[in-house]
Amino acid sequence: MNGVAVHSALVCTETHNAICNIHNEATGKDLLISALNLYTSLTHQQVIMRMRLKLKTVFVLYFMVSLLGLIYALMQLGQRCDCRDHAKSKDQQISQLRGELQKLQEHIKTSQLSKKTDVPRIYVITPTYARLVQKAELTRLSHTFLHVPQLHWIVVEDAPQPTPLVTDFLAASGLTYTHLYKLTPKDRKLQEGDPSWLKPRGAEQRNEGLHWLREMGAAAKGKEAAALEEAVVYFADDDNTYSLQLFEEMRYTYRVSVWPVGLVGGMKFERPVVEDGKVVRFHTGWRPNRPFPIDMAGFAVSLRLILTNPQARFDGDAQMGFLESSFLQHLVTMDDLEPKADLCTKVLVWHTRTEKPKMKREDALQKQGLGSDPDVEV
Amino acid sequence: MPKRRDILAIVLIVLPWTLLITVWHQSAIAPLLAIRKVCHHLVKEILIIPERLTIHRQRLADDGTETRHDTGPATDSKEYCSQDKDIVEVVRTEYVYTRPPPWSDVLSTIHVITPTYSRPVQKAELTRLANTFLHVPNLHWILVEDSQRRTPLVTRLLRETGLNYTHLNVETPRNYKLRGDTRDPRIPRGTMQRNLALRWLRETFNSNSSQAGIVYFADDDNTYSLELFEEMRSTRKVSVWPVAFVGGLRYESPKVNAAGKVYGWKTVFDPHRPFAIDMAGFAINLRLILFKPQAYFKLRGVKGGYQESSLLRELVTLNDLEPKAANCTKILVWHTRTEKPVLVNEGKKGFTDPNVEI
Numbered sequence: 001m002n003g004v005a006v007h008s009a010l011v012c013t014e015t016h017n018a019i020c021n022i023h024n025e026a027t028g029k030d031l032l033i034s035a036l037n038l039y040t041s042l043t044h045q046q047v048i049m050r051m052r053l054k055l056k057t058v059f060v061l062y063f064m065v066s067l068l069g070l071i072y073a074l075m076q077l078g079q080r081c082d083c084r085d086h087a088k089s090k091d092q093q094i095s096q097l098r099g100e101l102q103k104l105q106e107h108i109k110t111s112q113l114s115k116k117t118d119v120p121r122i123y124v125i126t127p128t129y130a131r132l133v134q135k136a137e138l139t140r141l142s143h144t145f146l147h148v149p150q151l152h153w154i155v156v157e158d159a160p161q162p163t164p165l166v167t168d169f170l171a172a173s174g175l176t177y178t179h180l181y182k183l184t185p186k187d188r189k190l191q192e193g194d195p196s197w198l199k200p201r202g203a204e205q206r207n208e209g210l211h212w213l214r215e216m217g218a219a220a221k222g223k224e225a226a227a228l229e230e231a232v233v234y235f236a237d238d239d240n241t242y243s244l245q246l247f248e249e250m251r252y253t254y255r256v257s258v259w260p261v262g263l264v265g266g267m268k269f270e271r272p273v274v275e276d277g278k279v280v281r282f283h284t285g286w287r288p289n290r291p292f293p294i295d296m297a298g299f300a301v302s303l304r305l306i307l308t309n310p311q312a313r314f315d316g317d318a319q320m321g322f323l324e325s326s327f328l329q330h331l332v333t334m335d336d337l338e339p340k341a342d343l344c345t346k347v348l349v350w351h352t353r354t355e356k357p358k359m360k361r362e363d364a365l366q367k368q369g370l371g372s373d374p375d376v377e378v
Numbered sequence: 379m380p381k382r383r384d385i386l387a388i389v390l391i392v393l394p395w396t397l398l399i400t401v402w403h404q405s406a407i408a409p410l411l412a413i414r415k416v417c418h419h420l421v422k423e424i425l426i427i428p429e430r431l432t433i434h435r436q437r438l439a440d441d442g443t444e445t446r447h448d449t450g451p452a453t454d455s456k457e458y459c460s461q462d463k464d465i466v467e468v469v470r471t472e473y474v475y476t477r478p479p480p481w482s483d484v485l486s487t488i489h490v491i492t493p494t495y496s497r498p499v500q501k502a503e504l505t506r507l508a509n510t511f512l513h514v515p516n517l518h519w520i521l522v523e524d525s526q527r528r529t530p531l532v533t534r535l536l537r538e539t540g541l542n543y544t545h546l547n548v549e550t551p552r553n554y555k556l557r558g559d560t561r562d563p564r565i566p567r568g569t570m571q572r573n574l575a576l577r578w579l580r581e582t583f584n585s586n587s588s589q590a591g592i593v594y595f596a597d598d599d600n601t602y603s604l605e606l607f608e609e610m611r612s613t614r615k616v617s618v619w620p621v622a623f624v625g626g627l628r629y630e631s632p633k634v635n636a637a638g639k640v641y642g643w644k645t646v647f648d649p650h651r652p653f654a655i656d657m658a659g660f661a662i663n664l665r666l667i668l669f670k671p672q673a674y675f676k677l678r679g680v681k682g683g684y685q686e687s688s689l690l691r692e693l694v695t696l697n698d699l700e701p702k703a704a705n706c707t708k709i710l711v712w713h714t715r716t717e718k719p720v721l722v723n724e725g726k727k728g729f730t731d732p733n734v735e736i
Contacts, residue, residue: 059391066394073398132623136601136712143510143604241502244509262736263498266723269736283730285723347736350502353717361626361646372628372644376620378709 032058120230120251121150123213123303127205128166128238129158132378133354135165137238142173148247154212156205157181165377182208184316200323203316206235210306210313217307231303235296239354242297246348249340250300256332259341261298264351270295271344272337279337279344291325292334297349299324305331477540479515486590486611487516489579489664493571494532494598495524499716501531501736503598508539514607518591520578522571523547531735548574564678566685568597573674580671583664591664595657599716602658606710609702610661616694619703621659622712630656631706632699640699640706652687652696658711660686666693 032055124145128134138155145151153175157166160183170177182204213233220228232253236242250257258279260271265286272279272294282293292299306312315326341348365371490511494500504521511517519541523532526549536543550570572595583589592613596602610617618640620631625647632655633642643654653660667673676688703710723729 059387063390063394066391066398070394070398073401132628133712133714136622136714139603139712140506140510140601143513144506147509147512241506243505260734262502263719263721266720268498268721268724268728268730269734271730285729345734347501347734350499350505350736351719352499352502353719355715355717357623357713357715358626359628362628365627365646376629376707376709378622378628378712 117150119150120232121152121227122148122247122251122300123152123154123231123233124236125154125156125206125209125233126236126238127156127158127202127209130163130165132357132359134238135169135378137354138166138169141236141238141242142169142175144242144244145175146173147244151176151247153177154209155179156208158184158202158205178212180205180208180212200314200316200318200320202237203314203318203323207313207316213303214307214310217303228303228307232300233303233306234300237296239352240297241350241352243348246341249348253300253302253338255305255336255338256299256301256328257338257340258294258299258344259339259349260344260347261295262347262350264295264297265293269347270298271347272298272339274339274343277339277343279334279339281334287321290322292328293321294324294328295351296324297351299328299337301328301331478512478517478542481542482515485516486592487518487664488514488592488594488607488611488661489518489520490594490596491520491522491572491575492596492598493522493524493568493575495567496529496531498719498721498736500598501535503716504532504535507596507598508535508541510602510604511541512539513604517542517607519543520575521545522575524550524568524571544578546571546574546578566680569675569677569685573677576667576674579664580668583668585665585668589664592661593664593667594661597657599714600658601712601714603710606703609710612702613661613663613700615666615698615700616660616662616690617700617702618655618660618706619701619711620706620709621656622709624656624659624713629709630654630659632659632701634701634705638701638705640696640701648683651684653690654683655686655690656713657686658713660690660699662693 126141128138142153145153153170155166155170155177157163157180159181162179162181167179170179184201184204210233217225217228232250234247234250246259249259258272260269262269264270265284267285270282270284270293273281273283282288284293287293309331312327312330314323318326362371492507494504508519511519519536521532521536521543523529523546525547528545528547533545536545548570550565550567576593579591579593583591592610594607594610606619609619618632620629622629624630625645627646630643630645632640633644635641643649643651645654648654670693673689673692675685680688
């Protein structure tokens with residue numbers, strides 16, 4: 001009779017009405033019931049024929065419509081939505097805002113001056129070297145640091161003596177700073193044309209910064225020494241990008257605190273994996289078997305730990321990527337790491353790199369002796 | 379046999395509906411679909427009196443029935459419509475010291491127009507730009523996204539900085555002929571976004587208002603010194619200064635004669651352009667923008683390096699330019715570019731959690 005029968009329409013005719021009824025209840029189609037009632041009065045043959053046609057088309061149509069509707073809805077879902085904002089009603093928002101406003105005004109009355117002095121100090125060690133973009137990098141870095149209270153910037157130049165550019169810049173920056181310098185020995189220095197990953201950079205300069213801190217720590221007495229007990233040391237490269245929240249996260253570090261770093265290791269971000277409040281491993285795509293597969297910008301060390309471990313330093317001869325491990329493995333084990341940034345789920349620092357500006361025309365002009373005025377500092 | 383068909387039929391009918399209902403519940407798209415129609419023009423101000431905090435003005439400029447057509451981009455009328463009609467946020471209680479300096483009635487407002495687009499370094503760039511802007515008093519940041527709708531990343535970032543901002547968006551039309559994803563190469567990047575911002579300024583401010591303003595085009599990857607903003611505040615018509623790392627030189631600068639007037643351009647790349655200057659090398663007084671409402675960046679048919687000229691030649695002549703930065707001898711802005719991060723280890727499926735925002 002009907003070799004193509006796949007459709008439930010035919011099922012209804014061949015089996016009892018009971019199943020059809022269940023079916024109808026499930027779908028809730030009143031017209032089906034009335035149609036069926038109408039057709040039971042006709043002959044069996046006619047019933048079969050008409051039912052087949054009517055119900056079949058109805059079901060086909062229904063199936064197509066529901067499929068289209070599903071596809072449409074799924075497409076809509078493809079767009080991301082910021083659902084949090086729609087959760088509250090306007091009234092709630094207004095009252096919440098009023099409450100915050102009141103809190104703020106109270107905070108103003110009771111708060112200290114903007115330069116809070118009762119929080120642990122952050123020592124930021126930045127190695128830097130002379131290149132075209134140096135002043136620009138230091139400028140925008142200083143703009144970030146100016147927002148952080150109790151920050152002491154230790155700038156270590158890779159130079160035989162302090163350069164006027166950095167000296168003048170630091171003097172005008174408005175920050176609390178220490179200006180050091182340490183020349184990298186020739187064999188460890190990257191040559192022109194070497195890729196940046198060939199030799200680890202900044203090791204000598206960071207060690208110089210640590211050396212200065214240790215000397216200062218030894219010479220400090222009384223209240224100053226007490227302040228140093230709580231201080232934190234952070235290694236910040238001059239081309240990375242730091243959010244202001246990062247410094248608040250690292251401020252209270254007992255030993256070594258860690259957090260995710262964006263745009264590093266060939267991935268969107270690298271991070272320590274935290275379970276039960278402890279770091280169990282590191283989520284990184286590049287050489288995860290290092291003792292500490294973490295970027296320089298991804299951890300901070302308490303000054304206390306540095307002062308009590310005078311032998312801890314960066315190994316300038318370390319393999320690529322092992323520079324951080326060479327320092328950290330003397331200080332702490334993975335168990336003792338303190339995860340920050342919401343248990344290492346937020347990215348608060350990005351390992352950005354600045355392009356080397358193209359100087360073709362400048363070089364051509366220099367050859368002709370018509371280069372731009374060298375007195376103008378860039 | 380009938381039994382199997384029966385079950386199959388029931389399954390085929392019930393399955394799509396259950397799927398739909400469960401998935402629908404999990405997401406909140408229902409309100410999203412409802413809001414699409416109605417948009418309000420919402421301007422709210424919260425004035426916080428204590429001098430430590432700033433006056434936090436925030437505008438969500440949305441126009442409901444935008445039907446004007448003009449020389450600007452034609453597709454942006456519906457982009458004005460926002461889905462987010464939240465009321466103004468209050469400054470947060472933490473990080474009070476990071477708030478911008480108090481608003482002054484005496485200083486002129488600097489309207490900084492920044493086009494931006496989504497890419498991995500976007501949040502980083504905007505973060506450090508915001509850190510710089512937080513030091514500048516009376517700064518109004520107009521951030522225009524190159525996107526179909528405002529992204530939550532930028533919305534959240536702007537809110538958390540505490541800056542005085544306006545968040546707009548317009549999408550540069552895509553060149554479907556090539557690959558479906560590349561933008562129209564004939565329109566230089568950022569043009570439509572800057573034009574939208576100019577249009578917004580013209581609609582928001584009228585010529586009679588006494589608010590003094592300066593308009594500056596700042597790209598999100600450049601570096602700006604704080605001194606630059608103070609230099610541009612005294613602009614009467616259009617002021618200019620040197621920019622580092624452009625045109626293949628250490629810096630490009632205008633040529634200034636002994637009388638303090640600009641008479642040429644010290645560049646190698648086509649110094650005979652009407653205005654051989656980078657986008658970051660000039661600022662325009664708001665009054666001039668309002669006085670010449672037809673002046674926009676030319677969208678198409680612009681040769682490389684002539685974009686700035688396409689706007690400036692409608693506004694001012696060489697004679698009227700005001701040299702700043704010690705008669706154009708100091709570098710206060712650097713045209714830095716950020717390397718595109720190499721994300722090889724992400725692989726095809728992505729190694730890292732896509733829900734974490736970078």
